[in-house]
Amino acid sequence: MSVPTDVLVIGGGATGVGVARDLAMRGVDVVLAERDGLSGGTTGRSHGLLHSGARYAEADADGAAACIAENRVLREIAGDCLRDTGGYFVQLPGDDPDYFAAKRDACRDLGIEVDVRSGSAAREAIPELSPEIERVMRVPDAVAYPSRLVAATAQSARDHGAAIHTDAPVTDLHGDADTAADGATDETITAASIGGTVDDRIVADHIVNATGAWAGECAALAGIDLKMSPTRGVMVAVENEGLDTVLNRCREPADGDIVVPHENQVVLGTTSVAVDDPDEYPQPERAIERMIDECAAMVPALDGREPARTYWGVRPLYDPTAAGEGARAISRDFFLLDNEERDDTEGFTSIVGGKLTTHRRMAEAVADHVCERLGVDAACRTADNPLPGHDDPAVLDELVREFDAGSPADRDVTGA
Ligand SMILES: Cc1cc2nc3c(=O)[nH]c(=O)nc-3n(C[C@H](O)[C@H](O)[C@H](O)COP(=O)(O)OP(=O)(O)OC[C@H]3O[C@@H](n4cnc5c(N)ncnc54)[C@H](O)[C@@H]3O)c2cc1C
Incomplete structure (x- = not known):
């Protein structure tokens, strides 16, 4: 059966559901297809840190500004999809004090609230911290629960008329001259074959490739050359006895420098190693031990803990030097690839890179672009409307x- 729609969104991670929500709220007819469950890709395998931007402030002012802006928006709309813990950047002996000062100053320049405290003041607030800690900087980091965020965003899209399909892999993309919108050419990609629970052809005026680390494979179905450079990272959850603040080691980003507290567990991470295939990559055991050892420098009680859960994710990184014509770097962090301009493939847009924290902003950029292409004149409303169930964890x-x-x-939080 052929199902017509305005826009097909491929991928049900944070970016894909964000795009579906944004377009649906603007009155656009949307179908979303995800090959697994929602958040089955990187989103559900991330660290779950809602960045304040402090991590990037001294090196990437634009990226940091996007994080603090989205951090504030999500606090307004996402309720119990988040946990407002605040965060500390901690300086240990040997960590460069000039780096600490540069980060502090850059945060202040960007309007990211910073409060510098001595090591002893920090330990008074958080007794679990190492006595070695020299000073800390408090920033508005928080914890994000990706499963809740994605599910609530999908429900909002559905409330506005979007069809959300899970277990629905897109297996082929092709031109469909018979059913395409007026003006379609042979290079217009309008139809997608979908397997799994849907088993239909979706005929869309526009297709959005929001498949993250799999964007290259998805684009290849449409004959488009798009090279991703994914990197893997490991996360280790261990039991938590009272830590309730995100911790970042205040040094150049490195392995094992973030601790994200949930109520009963803390998630330790992470690493960054290039992989060829986002589905099959080595997962060395020693990386798990190293996470615990590194994070124990900030919280000694973590030393020797048994992992309660370990998992790996792959970052949807894109090499901007390979972007070519038609690639719009919305920030250094994410790219909207206009495949019409870049690859002469009409009706197709890819969104790559980014973070969980900035997914709503990425979605807004895509929706602006698609609406322009479709001639839809409607403004983004996603920052102003709370997500369904935001105030009730059981509903989420x-x-x-x-x-x-x-x-x-x-x-450990959702029980799902
Ligand atoms: C180790 C690690 C830690 C991270 N920690 C953080 C953090 O703490 N804070 C933060 O802000 N960001 C973090 N990130 C980054 C963040 O997780 C990602 O940038 C973001 O989740 C990507 O979302 P996405 O929707 O673009 O991709 P994904 O979540 O990967 O979604 C893409 C979806 O497309 C689906 N798909 C693929 N092919 C097809 C197909 N043919 N048909 C249908 N569906 C398909 C996949 O199953 C997948 O669900 C981390 C990333 C990693 C790897």
Whole structure:
């Protein structure tokens, strides 16, 4: 059967559901297809840190500004998809004090709230911290529960008329001269074959490739050459006895420098190693031990802990030097690839890179672009409307189950 729609969004991670929500709220007819459950890709395998931007402030002012802006928006709309813990950047002996000062100054320049405290003041607030800690900087980091965020965003899209399909892999993309919109050419990609629970052809005026680390494979179905450079990272969850603040080691980003607290566990991470295939890559055991050892420098009680859960994710990184014509770097962090301009393939757009924290902004950029292409004149409303279930964890976790969005990143919280 052929199902017509305005826009097909491929991929049900944070970016894809964000795009579906944004377009649906602007009155666009949307179908989303995800090959697994929602958040089955990187989103459900991330660290779950809602960045304040402090991590990037001294090196990437634009990226940091995007993080603090989205951090504030999500606090307004996402309720119990988040946990407002605040965060500390901690300086240990040997960590460069000039780096600490540069980060502090850059945060202040960007309007990211910073409060510098002595090591002893920090330990008074958080007794679990190492006595070695020399000073800390408090920033508005928070914890994000990706499964809840994705499920609530999908429900909002559905409330505005979007069809959300899980277990629905897109297996082929092709031109469809008979059913395409007026003006379609042979290079117009309008139709997608979908397997799994859908088993239909979707005929769309526009297709959005929001498949993250798999964007190259998805684009290849449309004959487009798009090379991703994914990197893998490991996360280790261990039991938590009272830590309730995100911790970042205040040094150049390195392995094992972030601790993200949930109520009963803390998630330690992470690493960054290039992989060829986002589905099959080595997962060395020693990386797990190293996470615990590194993070124990900030919280000594973590030393020797048994992992309660370990998981790996792959970053959807894109090499901008390979972007070519038609690639718009919205920030250094994410790219909207206009495949019409870049590859002469009409009706097709890819969105690559980014972070969980900035997914709403990425979605807004895509929706602006698609609406321009479709001649839809409607403004983004996603920053102003709270997500469904935002004030009730039980409702959120029911949505997680309904969309099969349970994932390793927050399984201890959602129980799904
Ligand atoms: C180790 C690690 C830690 C991270 N920690 C953080 C953090 O703490 N904070 C933060 O802000 N960001 C973090 N990130 C980054 C963040 O997780 C990602 O940038 C973001 O989740 C990507 O979302 P996405 O929707 O673009 O991709 P994904 O979540 O990967 O979604 C893409 C989806 O497309 C689906 N798909 C693929 N092919 C097809 C097909 N043919 N048909 C249908 N569906 C398909 C996949 O199954 C997948 O669900 C981390 C990333 C990693 C790897």
